Amino acid sequence: xxxxxxxxxxxxxxxxxxxxxxxxxxxxxxxxxxxxxxxxxxxxxxxxxxxxxxxxxxxxxxxxxxxxxxxxxxxxxxxxxxxxxxxxxxxxxxxxxxxxxxxxxxxxxxxxxxxxxxxxxxxxxxxxxxxxxxxxxxxxxxxxxxxxxxxxxxxxxxxxxxxxxxxxxxxxxxxxxxxxxxxxxxxxxxxxxxxxxxxxxxxxxxxxxxxxxxxxxxxxxxxxxxxxxxxxxxxxxxxxxxxxxxxxxxxxxxxxxxxxxxxxxxxxxxxxxxxxxxxxxxxxxxxxxxxxxxxxxxxxxxxxxxxxxxxxxxxxxxxxxxxxxxxxxxxxxxxxxxxxxxxxxxxxxxxxxxxx
Amino acid sequence: xxxxxxxxxxxxxxxxxxxxxxxxxxxxxxxxxxxxxxxxxxxxxxxxxxxxxxxxxxxxxxxxxxxxxxxxxxxxxxxxxxxxxxxxxxxxxxxxxxxxxxxxxxxxxxxx
Numbered sequence: 001x002x003x004x005x006x007x008x009x010x011x012x013x014x015x016x017x018x019x020x021x022x023x024x025x026x027x028x029x030x031x032x033x034x035x036x037x038x039x040x041x042x043x044x045x046x047x048x049x050x051x052x053x054x055x056x057x058x059x060x061x062x063x064x065x066x067x068x069x070x071x072x073x074x075x076x077x078x079x080x081x082x083x084x085x086x087x088x089x090x091x092x093x094x095x096x097x098x099x100x101x102x103x104x105x106x107x108x109x110x111x112x113x114x115x116x117x118x119x120x121x122x123x124x125x126x127x128x129x130x131x132x133x134x135x136x137x138x139x140x141x142x143x144x145x146x147x148x149x150x151x152x153x154x155x156x157x158x159x160x161x162x163x164x165x166x167x168x169x170x171x172x173x174x175x176x177x178x179x180x181x182x183x184x185x186x187x188x189x190x191x192x193x194x195x196x197x198x199x200x201x202x203x204x205x206x207x208x209x210x211x212x213x214x215x216x217x218x219x220x221x222x223x224x225x226x227x228x229x230x231x232x233x234x235x236x237x238x239x240x241x242x243x244x245x246x247x248x249x250x251x252x253x254x255x256x257x258x259x260x261x262x263x264x265x266x267x268x269x270x271x272x273x274x275x276x277x278x279x280x281x282x283x284x285x286x287x288x289x290x291x292x293x294x295x296x297x298x299x300x301x302x303x304x305x306x307x308x309x310x311x312x313x314x315x316x317x318x319x320x321x322x323x324x325x326x327x328x329x330x331x332x333x334x335x336x337x338x339x340x341x342x343x344x345x346x347x348x349x350x351x352x353x354x355x356x
Numbered sequence: 357x358x359x360x361x362x363x364x365x366x367x368x369x370x371x372x373x374x375x376x377x378x379x380x381x382x383x384x385x386x387x388x389x390x391x392x393x394x395x396x397x398x399x400x401x402x403x404x405x406x407x408x409x410x411x412x413x414x415x416x417x418x419x420x421x422x423x424x425x426x427x428x429x430x431x432x433x434x435x436x437x438x439x440x441x442x443x444x445x446x447x448x449x450x451x452x453x454x455x456x457x458x459x460x461x462x463x464x465x466x467x468x
Contacts, residue, residue: 017444230369247431
């Protein structure tokens with residue numbers, strides 16, 4: 001078969017078939033269109049303003065490594081005027097996160113960005129290794145997810161940034177849309193396709209790769225020879241997401257536009273007002289000051305369960321009742337340090353700012 | 357029997373299934389049975405990528421074959437490059453291998 005030429009420059013040899021469009025393009029045009037599409041996503045959603053301090057949630061994996069590279073490239077090319085940081089969470093998983101953090105440390109040098117690493121151990125007094133040894137492999141993803149979300153916000157507060165960007169890609173978002181449909185979680189379905197989540201009193205979070213296909217992210221990393229870490233987490237991954245992912249990959253094989261089509265469907269759903277209204281009022285956790293929809297935030301509830309040797313308490317209602325029946329949390333219980341928003345957000349900060 | 361020597365590389369975590377070695381040089385038959393058969397006189401066809409995938413599974417893969425092969429081809433989510441080009445531009449499994457070809461398999465693992 002003769003080499004095909006690029007559909008865009010009509011000159012160089014095509015090296016990639018774009019899943020979104022079916023176009024066959026060359027390496028240089030691929031870099032250019034990939035970066036330009038991310039730039040368009042950023043500008044159309046007006047994600048940043050000049051002078052913003054932005055933390056890139058960095059795991060050392062493909063998505064966040066490519067995100068760090070592209071954010072640096074675009075910040076320079078289009079003069080966004082952003083101050084960029086790398087923020088990594090060390091969950092304390094031996095043989096997995098310790099290795100991937102070495103990649104992040106190299107990225108810090110390669111991209112010349114300050115790096116902050118915050119560990120579960122210093123924040124919660126528990127590593128994931130210790131949590132798994134108590135709760136087993138079945139529900140540990142619940143702990144990890146809740147703890148990571150809060151750790152990222154706390155790391156961002158320490159760095160005093162305005163904004164966290166994460167490497168979630170189009171495939172991740174399409175998976176989440178499918179999962180929310182299959183679980184009947186309609187309130188989340190309404191939110192999960194938003195590029196940016198922000199309450200008035202929270203640190204802004206966004207996903208510049210919302211429309212970037214995983215295939216293109218991996219190809220970008222490959223052709224740019226980016227240094228990333230690729231090992232699946234050693235603790236059994238989220239099985240439900242695994243099914244959604246396998247299903248999505250099968251759909252993509254049959255029709256590559258499936259991913260972007262599912263995101264579009266997710267965006268187009270109109271959620272009934274009474275379903276939105278079931279969301280609870282946002283308040284501040286009475287124990288640690290973090291945003292919460294209950295008196296106690298999810299992380300404090302999980303931590304209390306761990307500390308009292310009743311780790312299932314935050315996972316099921318029945319176990320929670322059992323723990324409550326054993327009396328209030330002891331005074332000397334380990335607590336998460338008080339959460340303080342970065343200075344620039346504190347002016348807006350108020351309890352009960354409303355539904356989101 | 358004539359043979360073909362090709363370079364095979366694994367990335368994105370797939371190397372873990374292949375003795376944790378990223379790069380391999382393999383020699384495969386140039387002509388292979390046109391359909392699965394043990395009969396030496398069966399009709400032959402030039403070795404293609406589909407054949408290579410099965411050959412790798414049978415000869416080089418050390419563990420968890422289901423993470424590499426599914427329904428007679430690579431598992432969805434594994435990217436394949438032929439001489440640094442997306443195999444979707446090269447006829448995918450039907451691509452006929454040539455002496456000295458470089459084939460790369462990259463897994464697109466979730467998360468990181």
